[in-house]
Amino acid sequence: xxxxxxxxxxxxxxxxxxxxxxxxxxxxxxxxxxxxxxxxxxxxxxxxxxxxxxxxxxxxxxxxxxxxxxxxxxxxxxxxxxxxxxxxxxxxxxxxxxxxxxxxxxxxxxxxxxxxxxxxxxxxxxxxxxxxxxxxxxxxxxxxxxxxxxxxx
Amino acid sequence: xxxxxxxxxxxxxxxxxxxxxxxxxxxxxxxxxxxxxxxxxxxxxxxxxxxxxxxxxxxxxxxxxxxxxxxxxxxxxxxxxxxxxxxxxxxxxxxxxxxxxxxxxxxxxxxxxxxxxxxxxxxxxxxxxxxxxxxxxxxxxxxxxxxxxxxxxxxxxxxxxxxxxxxxxxxxxxxxxxxxxxxxxxxxxxxxxxxxxxxxxxxxxxxxxxxxxxxxxxxxxxxxxxxxxxxxxxxxxxxxxxxxxxxxxxxxxxxxxxxxxxxxxxxxxxxxxxxxxxxxxxxxxxxxxxxxxxxxxxxxxxxxxxxxxxxxxxxxxxxxxxxxxxxxxxxxxxxxxxxxxxxxxxxxxxxxxxxxxxxxx
Numbered sequence: 088x089x090x091x092x093x094x095x096x097x098x099x100x101x102x103x104x105x106x107x108x109x110x111x112x113x114x115x116x117x118x119x120x121x122x123x124x125x126x127x128x129x130x131x132x133x134x135x136x137x138x139x140x141x142x143x144x145x146x147x148x149x150x151x152x153x154x155x156x157x158x159x160x161x162x163x164x165x166x167x168x169x170x171x172x173x174x175x176x177x178x179x180x181x182x183x184x185x186x187x188x189x190x191x192x193x194x195x196x197x198x199x200x201x202x203x204x205x206x207x208x209x210x211x212x213x214x215x216x217x218x219x220x221x222x223x224x225x226x227x228x229x230x231x232x233x234x235x236x237x238x239x240x
Numbered sequence: 241x242x243x244x245x246x247x248x249x250x251x252x253x254x255x256x257x258x259x260x261x262x263x264x265x266x267x268x269x270x271x272x273x274x275x276x277x278x279x280x281x282x283x284x285x286x287x288x289x290x291x292x293x294x295x296x297x298x299x300x301x302x303x304x305x306x307x308x309x310x311x312x313x314x315x316x317x318x319x320x321x322x323x324x325x326x327x328x329x330x331x332x333x334x335x336x337x338x339x340x341x342x343x344x345x346x347x348x349x350x351x352x353x354x355x356x357x358x359x360x361x362x363x364x365x366x367x368x369x370x371x372x373x374x375x376x377x378x379x380x381x382x383x384x385x386x387x388x389x390x391x392x393x394x395x396x397x398x399x400x401x402x403x404x405x406x407x408x409x410x411x412x413x414x415x416x417x418x419x420x421x422x423x424x425x426x427x428x429x430x431x432x433x434x435x436x437x438x439x440x441x442x443x444x445x446x447x448x449x450x451x452x453x454x455x456x457x458x459x460x461x462x463x464x465x466x467x468x469x470x471x472x473x474x475x476x477x478x479x480x481x482x483x484x485x486x487x488x489x490x491x492x493x494x495x496x497x498x499x500x501x502x503x504x505x506x507x508x509x510x511x512x513x514x515x516x517x518x519x520x521x522x523x524x525x526x527x528x529x530x531x532x533x534x535x536x537x538x539x540x541x542x543x544x545x546x547x548x549x550x551x552x553x554x555x556x557x558x559x560x561x562x563x564x565x566x567x568x569x570x571x572x573x574x575x576x577x578x579x580x581x582x583x584x585x586x587x588x589x590x591x592x593x594x595x596x597x598x599x600x601x
Contacts, residue, residue, distance in 0.1 A: 130385035
């Protein structure tokens, strides 16, 4: 009996129209992406960067820990021996076409040299631009260190 | 007797989120025969795990099997390896794993509910569900660092700790989410249209569920008390207020209601996890290599996920076998379709919440 009454009076329909009317005058929740951007969280894993010491020298010691940890062989390091027998970093390559963005390299690094930034827009017109070399990574590193100072906990 | 017509459904179809292919033989509107093909997204992950990757890396690779239950796959693999190597995982790491896995369940169930509303022709409800789902996605990014591929769990613990700010925001957002989920429950429970569309469609009887080995929410919707969280001890679910939820009916409506109730239970559990978070380390160092065989069962959002790991003191595993919940549910789908109206097919398929990238791997 109650079911028939419900059917006849369209109470369900009225209930639904109430929701529609309510949402109609609320501000929209969608973000107009290329013009507005949502800021990623602090833990977000974007593209890689290499940090520099305060005096401008490389933090990376070419210990190959990140390269061995990487599940998909993204990182490639070239190094030679310096004058006093220490390791000198020649080139540090990150192949973004293969990267999973799992963050294992960051955890493996004993000297906090390789980090992940909050950059998520890195599409390029050609593939070879997606392979980042040492200088590119340093540039991003400068951006990251600025970001890090601003977002200190 | 009408003509026999062959209707292909999939591999690309408006109602399907993922590529599965059914070929229906219909007589007028009734289906008389059906063929299923699931292998459209095969990527060879099992083979890759046995040849290319070290055992510490495999956890991150198997997470790529499926987007929605990423945490369950990693959890399954990691638990299996830890049992092989006799690693005692700290209590706090277990709780953090529980947190991530329940957040994942909430997001997956909300997605399933939304899609189900969409195939019933209820576009507004779909939008509402997905708007609320966005909240969970944000929380996942907050806790783990990414919206879908978490890479949170590792052999021996978890990767990132919970800071006080994160915990505060989690509590605030979860409270909002709980209100929204209660509202959604009210809608799904009382809406006349939904009841009319879903009640009595695609009924799985309890006998059928036992015979064809249905798993997950579809099984619980037909009064089968099967839940790996209850049966297999891989995370401390009982400490945080886990409830086994079963429903009567076994139709699409019951399957959806099981998902709604489980979402609410998961939210309750999330609050309990945050309240009872123990102190301690989040990770222990791992030494040695896996040796022997291990079977692990995990309750993924879609049902029982099964992992078999075999190692012989090498960096690379000998065998890794994954059996996913959707694969176990395909036979009952086939059985259900025979004798059903063709118009009910999309809703029935979606009510199982099929995940085909899991199934083909």
